[in-house]
Amino acid sequence: MTLTKTKLLPIAAQVLLFAFSILMLYPVLWMVFSSFKDNSEIFAKSFSLFPTEWKFGNYAAGWKGFGSYTFATFFKNxxxxxxxxxxxxxxxxxxxxxxxxxxxxAGKKFWFACMIATLMLPQEVIMVPQYIVFQWLGWVNTFLPLTVPSFFGIPFFIFMLVQFMRSIPAELDNAAKIDGCNSFMIFYRIILPLTLPGLMTAAIFAFYWHWQDFIGPLLYLSRPDLYTVSLALKMFSDPDTSSNWGGMIAMSVLSLVPVIVIFFCFQRYIVEGITAGGVKG
Structure with a gap:
């Protein structure tokens, strides 16, 4: 009886996990199959994922974009x-x-606490002041408001990398100083290589978060030639005329390709970064 339970429990767990995985993947599957459906069929009251007639032209129609700008321009941006x-x-x-x-x-703990406090600051609070500053600088309708602030640090990444660096023995720094290394050389030759999993994790998260950003491009970009993919997808929805849902969903599927490729190529670093940061921190 005990042997039977030992065999059944893993099987039941696998079946339960498989059911949950299907439940989680259903929205993605719906989007993929809907990209081949006609507009009238996409929101039809039907539980069938598969289209009655495959509309491969949705991808061609969606890729044409708007006016003289194809989705190649939006992906490049x-x-x-x-x-x-x-x-x-x-x-x-x-x-x-x-x-x-x-x-x-001086004030190291105070400034670190201030940095941590910014993690709890909603983006909506600083959105208007930032826009006023960028408008005064003449950066609106350029990529500068979407890129330059990142060169002043991201609080979440700073906190995560601090935990990595604190786990590195200080004796390595002392040994490097004896060999004639200054602070920058220690950072470049010792700290960075040993925190590679954390750096890769930060890079992947930064890519994910900014790839799907919609509010930033919506605020600062009004020229179609500067639109990003997230902002261009909105153009398919036209409240005054009929919306091209098939083209929008088709381009939404294509917008997932870079995210999926990044995940499968660097998932090892994601796991290493999260586990190492959690254990060592």
Whole structure:
């Protein structure tokens, strides 16, 4: 009887997990199959995922974009913004985290507490002041408001990287100083290589968060040639005429491709970064 329970429990757990995975994946499956449906069939009261007639033209119609701008332009804009943002966020956060983790200066605990407090600050609170500043600088209708702030550090990444750096033995710094290394050389040759899982985790999160950002482009970009993918998808919905839902869903599916590729290519770093930060911190 005990042997039977031992065999049945793992099977039941696997069946339960499979059912939950299907439940979680259903919205994605619905979106993928709906990208091949006619507009009238997408929101029909039917539980069938599969279209009655496959409309492969939704992808061609969606890729045409609007006016003279295809979705190639929007994808290019998104990659430019996201890559600059990711590089700036990771590098600046690593520098700031190194200062908090390894250096002593006046008011260190106070400034670290202020940095942590910004994690609880809603984005809506600073949205209007930021817009006024960027408007005064003449940055509206450029990529600068979407990229430059990342070069001043991201609080969540700073906090995460501080935990990584504090777990590195200080004896390594002392040994490097004896060999003639200054603070920058220690940071570049010792700290950065040992915190690679944390840096990769921060880079992946930065890519994810900014790729799906909609409010930022909506606030600062009004020229179609500067639209990102998230903002361009909104253009398919037209309240005055009929909306091209098939094209919008088709382009939504394509917008998931970079995210899925990044995840499967770097999932090892995501797991290492989260587990290492949780154990060592």
């Amino acid at each position: 998104s990659f430019i913004v996201v890559l600059i943002y990711t590089v700036g966020a990771v590098l600046s956060s690593a520098f700031i985290a190194y200062g908090f983790a390894r250096m002593e200066f």
